[in-house]
Amino acid sequence: MQTYYEKKDLKLFLGDCIETLEKITPETIDMIFVDPPYHLSNNGFTCQAGKAVCVNKGDWDKSSGVQKDFDFHQKWIACCKRVLKPSGTIWVCGTYHSIYSCGFALQKSNFKILNDICWFKPNASPNLSCRYFTASHETLLWAKKDSKSKHIFNYETMKNGEWDHDKIKQPNKQMRSVWAINTPKMSEKTFGKHPTQKPLELLRRIILASTNKADLILDPFTGSSTTGIAALELGRKFIGIDAEKQYLDLSIKRFEQAFSKKDKLW
Template sequence: MQDFPLDQILCGECIETMRSLPDASIDCIFADPPYNLQLRGELRRPDETVVDGVDDAWDKFADYATYDNFTREWLAEARRLLTKDGTIWVIGSYHNVFRLGAIMQDLGFWILNDIVWRKANPMPNFRGRRFTNAHETLIWAARGPESKYRFNYQAMKALNDDMQMRSDWYLPLCTGNERLRNAHGLKLHPTQKPESLLHRVLIASTVVDDIVLDPFSGSGTTAAMAKRLGRRFIGIERHPDYIEAARARVEAETRLSDDQLAITPAKRELPRIPFGSFVEQGALPAGTELFDRQRRLSATVMPDGSLVSGSHRGSIHKMGAILTNAPSCNGWTFWYFERQGEVLQIDILRTEQAQTPLRNVG
């Protein structure tokens, strides 16, 4: 893989260029494919040619078929490039998103969420004939149903005032200084995506040094945000104007420092501390009584870190499950103990330990 084109915007056709990359080499894909259907009363094929004289149903179907074939081809390549546990984001509007989603399912992708980007400042509907088209849809999918995909749950929660991030995101359009412009001061690219959108996508589904591919790179928002957030990137784009602007944009971008890149870690990724170590260290000596929140159940701590209650003996988890007749139980949050007259959840021991330098484990 010595010639793997990392941190570059490649010039070429999307499908052809993807074919030059090896299997299972990409951690995450963000794709903003052409919509190009039924705009301004004329239909366009993905290659930008105009479909003429289409007002019967057959021609329309023929045109959908052309779009579908193109879509199936690039999505199949995308799936080949993804690692086993990789995920893909595809953005679209009602013109094309239903075709995208159906083809993704047919190819074996496993949809995880559909995300609604609610635009803070959408263009109004000037003729008053429809609802203001105030959103676009992102499809987030794993390579397949068995993928152990990455989702930085705690980071998303932190981004949303410590509440679960929902599937509807309220973000402004890309305007003002963020919008790339040509020499005439006109917008360089018709559909430049806001950096905030890519920020959330990358923070949610990738980690530092992951490789991110954008097969329709355009103005380079994905590449720029990947660089800023310490991810590696590959962009594919065929228009020289866009490539030139995107390369300059990436060049001007600065990678944040490692400190700045740290996100709220998932608890399951923190070092595991066995309950027994607190018994060993005397924080919770053998013989201590534990009880549940309502103080209806109790158990005694044994020297090996197991609990005993009546004729039952087992781990903090197993004993919680047995005594409540539940299939499973998180003992850390189920059991309480008393310290200096205060009733405390045993999970507090792990929290306290994480803050003190005294660490024999992990």
């Protein structure tokens, strides 16, 4: 397990997520956010910034077939369960290409699914073929380790927090399972971008909902480490794993900028 970057309460590891997870001490993680490969790199096209672009993201996103893709999801989910505390929860993000497989794998590992969240993207890209409904959401599965475990849910924060950016959330009403959050802002791509980068606002909400300050958060497919940036901002600890050096280098630039901003506040 190669430590690629370490500063204060943050650690990044370069390597295969399953091999790295197997070396982490069992039951030490408070929350896991997982944005696994959706296996969409099939030489097709999508719309990005008004232009047709190839959907291929890298070899890591290519499908190996339904059964092998499912086997892969089962392996990393089993590894995540081993390192998760009894009170911990896991969040898994995906589209219809992957989320059903992940959900079944969670159930086979005896996780208890608490919610499926619809992350609605008001600014989603249009559909180029005009033969399908425009894909404008992703699904988040939130699960606890088993049916008997007691998990963290910061109900009051979700109900009474400031969520002015979300047109669906009504003031002083319970947080519903549909969240309207735009895709990443340009300011979140200052040093470049990951092809499946998630918006900071999404991760802020997840972390505020299901962790407390000083909790340890893990992202086994960390990419450009949006999870880690949100964790740092909110006073949590973070471990990120990725097999792609270029995205860990991007993560480091983002972390250094975030640390610089925090230092200025002090």
